[in-house]
Amino acid sequence: xxxxxxRRTVFAxxxxxxxxxxxVGIAPLLYAGWTSLHFFNLTKLRRVKFIGLDNYxxxxxDPVFWEAMGRTFALLGTALPLQIVFGxxxxxxxxxxxxxLLKTLTRLSLVLPMATTYAVVGLLGQVxxxxxxxxxxxxxxxxxxxxxGDPNNAFIMIIFWDVWQWTPFVALVLLAGLTMVPVxxxxxxxxxxxxxxxxxxxxxFPYLVPGLVAILILRTADTLxxxxxxxxxxxGGPGSSTEFISLMIQRVxxxxxxxxxxxxxxxxxxxxxxxxxxxxxRAFYKEV
Amino acid sequence: xxxxxxxxxxxxxxxxxxxxLLCVFPFYWMVTTSLKTHxxxxxxxxxxxxEPTLENYREALFExxxxxxxxxxxxxxxxxxxxxxxxxxxxxxxxxxxxFRGKRDLWFWFITNRMVSPIVLALPFFLIARNLGLLDKHxxxxxxxxxxxxxxxxxxxxxxxxxVPYxxxxxxxxxxxxxxxxxxxxxxxxxxxxxxxxxIFSFIFSWNELMYGLILTRNDAKTAPAMxxxxxxxxxxxxxxxxxTSTLIxxxxxxxxxxASKQLVRGLTMGAVK
Numbered sequence: 113x114x115x116x117x118x119r120r121t122v123f124a125x126x127x128x129x130x131x132x133x134x135x136v137g138i139a140p141l142l143y144a145g146w147t148s149l150h151f152f153n154l155t156k157l158r159r160v161k162f163i164g165l166d167n168y169x170x171x172x173x174d175p176v177f178w179e180a181m182g183r184t185f186a187l188l189g190t191a192l193p194l195q196i197v198f199g200x201x202x203x204x205x206x207x208x209x210x211x212x213l214l215k216t217l218t219r220l221s222l223v224l225p226m227a228t229t230y231a232v233v234g235l236l237g238q239v240x241x242x243x244x245x246x247x248x249x250x251x252x253x254x255x256x257x258x259x260x261g262d263p264n265n266a267f268i269m270i271i272f273w274d275v276w277q278w279t280p281f282v283a284l285v286l287l288a289g290l291t292m293v294p295v296x297x298x299x300x301x302x303x304x305x306x307x308x309x310x311x312x313x314x315x316x317f318p319y320l321v322p323g324l325v326a327i328l329i330l331r332t333a334d335t336l337x338x339x340x341x342x343x344x345x346x347x348g349g350p351g352s353s354t355e356f357i358s359l360m361i362q363r364v365x366x367x368x369x370x371x372x373x374x375x376x377x378x379x380x381x382x383x384x385x386x387x388x389x390x391x392x393x394r395a396f397y398k399e400v
Numbered sequence: 401x402x403x404x405x406x407x408x409x410x411x412x413x414x415x416x417x418x419x420x421l422l423c424v425f426p427f428y429w430m431v432t433t434s435l436k437t438h439x440x441x442x443x444x445x446x447x448x449x450x451e452p453t454l455e456n457y458r459e460a461l462f463e464x465x466x467x468x469x470x471x472x473x474x475x476x477x478x479x480x481x482x483x484x485x486x487x488x489x490x491x492x493x494x495x496x497x498x499x500f501r502g503k504r505d506l507w508f509w510f511i512t513n514r515m516v517s518p519i520v521l522a523l524p525f526f527l528i529a530r531n532l533g534l535l536d537k538h539x540x541x542x543x544x545x546x547x548x549x550x551x552x553x554x555x556x557x558x559x560x561x562x563x564v565p566y567x568x569x570x571x572x573x574x575x576x577x578x579x580x581x582x583x584x585x586x587x588x589x590x591x592x593x594x595x596x597x598x599x600i601f602s603f604i605f606s607w608n609e610l611m612y613g614l615i616l617t618r619n620d621a622k623t624a625p626a627m628x629x630x631x632x633x634x635x636x637x638x639x640x641x642x643x644x645t646s647t648l649i650x651x652x653x654x655x656x657x658x659x660a661s662k663q664l665v666r667g668l669t670m671g672a673v674k
Contacts, residue, residue, distance in 0.1 A: 117498050117579060119500070121498070121579055122494055122498050122500045124490075124580075125490040125491060125493055125494035125498070125579070125583075126490070126491045126494040126495070126506075128486075128487050128490065128491070129487040129488055129490070129491035129550060129554065130491070130506070132483075132487050132546060132550065133509075133513070133546065133547070133550050133551075135543075136543050136544055136546050136547050137513055137521070137546075137547045139528075140521050140524035140525050140528060141520070141521070141524065143524040143527065143528060144520065144521075144523055144524040147523070147524065147527070202419055205412060205415050205416060205419070206416075208412055210409060210412070211409065211412060211413055211416065214413060214416050214417070215416060217416075217420060218416045218417075218419050218420045218423075219661075220658060220661060221419070221420045221423040221424050222419070222423055223657050223658060223661040223664055224423055224424065224427065224654055224657065224658075225423055225426075226657075226664070226668070227604060227653050227654060227656075227657030227664070228608075228650055228653065228654070229607070229608040229610075229625055229646075229649050229650055229653060230608065230610060231608075231610040231625040231628060231629060231649075232430075232625070232628070232646040232649055232650050233426075235628055235629075235632070235642055235643070235646050236426055236429070236430050236643075236646065238632070238637075238639070238642070239429070239430075239433055239639050239642070239643060240426065240429060244442075244444040245441070245442055245443060245444040245445070245446050246446070247429055247446050249445075250445045250446055254445065276422070276426070280423065281665070281668065284664070284665045285665055285669065285673050288665060288673050289673070322672065322673070323673050326669045326672040326673055330515075330668075330669060333515035336517055337515075337516075337517040337518065339517070339518065339519065339610070339611050340609075340610040340611060340625070343610070343611075343614075343629075344610070344628075344629050344632065357517075358517045358518075358519045361517075361519045361520075361523075362519050362522070362611070362615075365519075365522075365523050366526075366615065371523060371527065374523055375523055375524070378517075378519060378520040378523055379520075381517055381519075381520055382516060382520050385512060385515050385516045385517070385520075386512055388515055389508060389511040389512040389514075389515050390508065392511055392515075392670075392672070393504070393507060393508050393511055395672070396670075396671070396672040397504070397507055
């Protein structure tokens with residue numbers, strides 16, 4: 113019996129949301145698709161003309177695009193393993209019995225970094241990583257490291273901030289996995305062995321897999337989105353050392369004024385996102 | 401043996417305190433810097449003990465117009481959240497209660513919207529808004545924020561509606577209640593916790609957003625994060641004032657995040673992690 117209603121009733125409930133989302137979420141994409149097939153420069157709007165797939169050809173043969181992609185995955189490839197190692201460590205400490213008040217306080221403090229406005233994290237980076245009056249150099253024992261002005265250091269600084277902001281997320285996801293392990297099974301395992309590693313590998317790990325898959329896909333999507341924090345901290349510089357993919361597209365479209373080329377880059381980014389979303393729904397929404 | 405045990409507890413406590421300090425320290429530094437005068441903020445190496453002043457807050461709020469941008473951010477975040485709830489709650493009810501084709505495609509679409517980089521939509525939205533004369537208007541941001549708010553509201557509320565026993569619907573239908581009546585009078589009151597959490601999420605995401613605010617506003621509808629960034633122009637940066645503005649932006653977000661802390665991970669993963 114459940115759920116047998118007329119098409120009209122279904123539409124009355126879901127139509128407004130679908131139409132609303134289509135207007136703000138799909139119509140612009142169609143327009144971006146149109147723009148991507150044209151020569152479309154904001155400073156030469158009289159000369160807009162159809163050029164077929166030329167913009168896509170330019171993107172795919174453009175070293176700047178591939179370098180930005182490479183940089184984005186270099187960030188993901190260094191930050192994510194660190195987040196998983198630290199996050200798992202934090203989750204295991206929080207999973208221990210005892211000290212429940214301190215654990216609650218720590219768990220609450222973990223919520224703060226990931227909720228913080230990305231732009232504020234970037235601005236805070238300007239203050240804390242400043243070469244002269246920054247507290248980071250002071251805490252490192254009065255060293256004189258130029259974090260923001262040196263290409264390699266700037267990249268390391270972005271990794272540091274990304275790890276600071278998102279390790280708590282990884283930790284809480286993995287902690288949720290650890291609490292799914294049935295208590296009897298975990299206790300039985302601990303009677304068998306005193307090595308925490310063995311318990312983690314053979315008893316807890318299977319319960320962590322779904323969380324790890326979610327982390328992998330979401331962190332990939334979020335790194336492809338990364339803009340606010342880096343823009344406020346380095347604007348992609350110095351040079352192009354921290355120009356990740358979303359920053360690069362923003363520069364081409366709004367500082368280079370080439371909307372046609374930027375739209376083609378954006379559509380390619382969208383295709384990658386669709387693949388990620390497809391993987392995510394296959395992994396987690398079997399029953400929908 | 402018991403000495404060993406005690407050592408373990410101390411070790412565990414030390415690690416927990418370290419994690420806590422690492423999470424909180426940047427906020428401590430933000431707040432203390434916001435209470436420093438311009439001269440003290442630029443001292444090298446930085447000072448930890450100084451005479452605090454609220455001068456940065458006064459200047460930022462009332463002389464530089466941060467107050468107006470906070471009001472803009474508030475209006476935009478509240479209205480877009482209300483709109484997301486108005487559109488999203490009925491949709492969530494349909495997804496939880498009715499069987500129809502294309503459900504899976506809808507989920508897929510929502511998740512894509514949750515993941516897509518804002519720059520993908522910012523490019524065409526800028527051109528469209530420019531052609532329609534909608535640049536620097538509150539309504540433009542209110543609408544574009546729906547692209548991430550609506551999916552999150554629909555997801556969380558659908559999940560909550562699924563937890564409301566179906567027998568209640570059945571009983572009400574025998575009494576002759578319409579589907580709309582069932583949603584409003586029976587399921588919605590029971591789903592209120594989920595609605596509240598989804599509203600908090602929607603508010604946080606909208607309030608935190610920078611890129612659209614930067615590209616689609618200039619003065620009248622400028623949001624607080626975009627304002628904070630505009631202090632970064634020039635040579636002699638007013639770091640104390642920048643941190644004062646940052647503190648004002650972050651406080652409401654942190655309060656809301658703590659209120660919803662139990663559901664935060666579930667929401668951020670769109671329910672993949674319980």
